[in-house]
Amino acid sequence: MINITYAKYLINENNENCSVEITIDGITKGVPLDEANTDYQNILQWVADGNTIEEAD
Amino acid sequence: MSTIEVNKITPVSGGTTIQVGESGDTITVPSGATITNSGTANNFTSYRPNAKPLIINGDMNVAQRDTSVTGITGDGYKLCDRWYEYLSSLGTYTFAQESQSIHNPAGGAGFRQAFRIDCTTADASPSASDEFWFGMKFEGQDLQLIKKGSSNAEKLTLAFWVKSNKTGTGQVNFRDTDNGRMCSGTYTISSADTWEHKIINIAADTSGAFTDDNAESLQIQWYLDSGSNYEGGAAPTAWETDVATDRNAAGTLNIGDNTANDWSITGVQLEIGEYTSSTLPPFQHESFADNLDRCHRYYISYGNVGTTQSGFPARAYSGSGLMWAVTLPKPLRASPTVTLTGTIRAFGSSNTHDSTSAFGVTSYANTNSTIVMLQSTGFSGLSNDRSYNVMAINDTFYTLNAEL
Numbered sequence: 001m002i003n004i005t006y007a008k009y010l011i012n013e014n015n016e017n018c019s020v021e022i023t024i025d026g027i028t029k030g031v032p033l034d035e036a037n038t039d040y041q042n043i044l045q046w047v048a049d050g051n052t053i054e055e056a057d
Numbered sequence: 058m059s060t061i062e063v064n065k066i067t068p069v070s071g072g073t074t075i076q077v078g079e080s081g082d083t084i085t086v087p088s089g090a091t092i093t094n095s096g097t098a099n100n101f102t103s104y105r106p107n108a109k110p111l112i113i114n115g116d117m118n119v120a121q122r123d124t125s126v127t128g129i130t131g132d133g134y135k136l137c138d139r140w141y142e143y144l145s146s147l148g149t150y151t152f153a154q155e156s157q158s159i160h161n162p163a164g165g166a167g168f169r170q171a172f173r174i175d176c177t178t179a180d181a182s183p184s185a186s187d188e189f190w191f192g193m194k195f196e197g198q199d200l201q202l203i204k205k206g207s208s209n210a211e212k213l214t215l216a217f218w219v220k221s222n223k224t225g226t227g228q229v230n231f232r233d234t235d236n237g238r239m240c241s242g243t244y245t246i247s248s249a250d251t252w253e254h255k256i257i258n259i260a261a262d263t264s265g266a267f268t269d270d271n272a273e274s275l276q277i278q279w280y281l282d283s284g285s286n287y288e289g290g291a292a293p294t295a296w297e298t299d300v301a302t303d304r305n306a307a308g309t310l311n312i313g314d315n316t317a318n319d320w321s322i323t324g325v326q327l328e329i330g331e332y333t334s335s336t337l338p339p340f341q342h343e344s345f346a347d348n349l350d351r352c353h354r355y356y357i358s359y360g361n362v363g364t365t366q367s368g369f370p371a372r373a374y375s376g377s378g379l380m381w382a383v384t385l386p387k388p389l390r391a392s393p394t395v396t397l398t399g400t401i402r403a404f405g406s407s408n409t410h411d412s413t414s415a416f417g418v419t420s421y422a423n424t425n426s427t428i429v430m431l432q433s434t435g436f437s438g439l440s441n442d443r444s445y446n447v448m449a450i451n452d453t454f455y456t457l458n459a460e461l
Contacts, residue, residue, distance in 0.1 A: 013375070013378065018417060018419050018432070019418050019419075019432075025133075028414065028416075030396070030416045030417030032394070034391055034392035057434075
């Protein structure tokens with residue numbers, strides 16, 4: 001059950017994507033780009049369902 | 058070989074010891090025979106291949122997230138560490154870490170905390186796909202001693218204390234998420250509002266090895282309620298390909314059907330081998346510190362408690378971005394999700410800068426590391442390449458979550 005309402009990349013000092021800031025079930029989280037992380041697994045499923053992660057500012 | 062048929066061997070009159078054989082002799086117990094502890098015999102230790110309990114926090118003592126949570130309608134890790142609940146559109150609940158009197162059966166067995174679930178909004182007619190279960194997830198690399206998927210696969214025994222206002226049958230599933238397999242057992246709550254000790258035996262499985270890594274391989278699920286998609290089959294007592302309609306086929310508790318309902322559990326232990334109530338090895342009690350230490354592999358909470366602030370040296374890499382290293386009490390299972398509640402304040406030489414957003418992990422080098430790099434781009438007015446001290450202020454806390 002995935003209830004992500006917001007997802008946006010965060011960049012590191014080298015301007016590379018390093019995390020995704022998401023809001024899920026009303027809580028904002030910073031999720032690493034690590035496929036062993038269960039929140040990132042949910043994000044990948046959310047993207048596979050047709051959603052898009054916003055690029056970083 | 059001669060045979061002596063007797064029912065009892067006793068010491069000679071006045072004696073208290075019996076000797077079998079001589080030094081250097083081999084005493085053989087035939088294959089298939091069982092040596093049984095009466096339940097009270099001393100110095101009768103069971104073979105236990107695991108040095109630490111397979112169930113982490115089985116006594117419900119550690120609750121880093123919270124000790125009472127209301128209004129729960131969805132899934133997640135809400136209360137006692139390592140314990141997960143899956144809830145999909147089947148009522149609303151309060152979870153509480155409930156203290157037990159030393160004079161009740163569970164408390165008297167050494168379990169002074171329990172995980173209690175109270176229904177606060179009922180759903181007596183769940184939709185077909187609704188379900189509610191309580192359980193734990195395991196890393197595959199921690200389960201290799203079960204030898205699942207081989208001819209040497211082990212049987213398992215699950216034991217726990219349970220209490221509910223409802224009597225009836227509960228179903229517990231062992232779900233192999235690597236191979237889509239499942240085996241179940243049932244328990245009966247005979248007396249309402251009374252702690253009862255239950256034991257469930259799980260068959261060995263010679264098919265489907267657990268993957269030897271840090272990902273999820275096994276779930277133990279106590280089904281509490283469900284819709285028709287999870288009922289109608291039969292609870293499998295032998296391992297089978299996972300069938301949805303078998304998952305709560307035997308369950309009759311239906312904890313979500315009335316706001317008077319509650320269900321509590323504690324003293325959960327998982328043993329390698331097949332045991333009964335009279336042969337079950339004792340629960341492996343750990344100190345609170347040891348228990349918390351094992352929980353830290355999956356979840357760590359940092360932050361301000363009262364007036365105490367946790368500070369870390371940080372470096373600005375832009376006007377809004379700050380990064381800092383956090384030393385972990387132990388390596389995490391995986392790179393963690395970071396959640397901030399409140400405000401992180403960066404203290405400079407003569408000014409402060411606050412951030413409440415854009416909080417994340419810059420890097421977590423590998424899963425044997427005790428350093429994680431965090432960052433936030435939610436600040437403003439920082440001076441590039443300057444050092445700051447970051448602190449959680451005014452009851453702020455942030456968490457690192459590497460749960461399964």
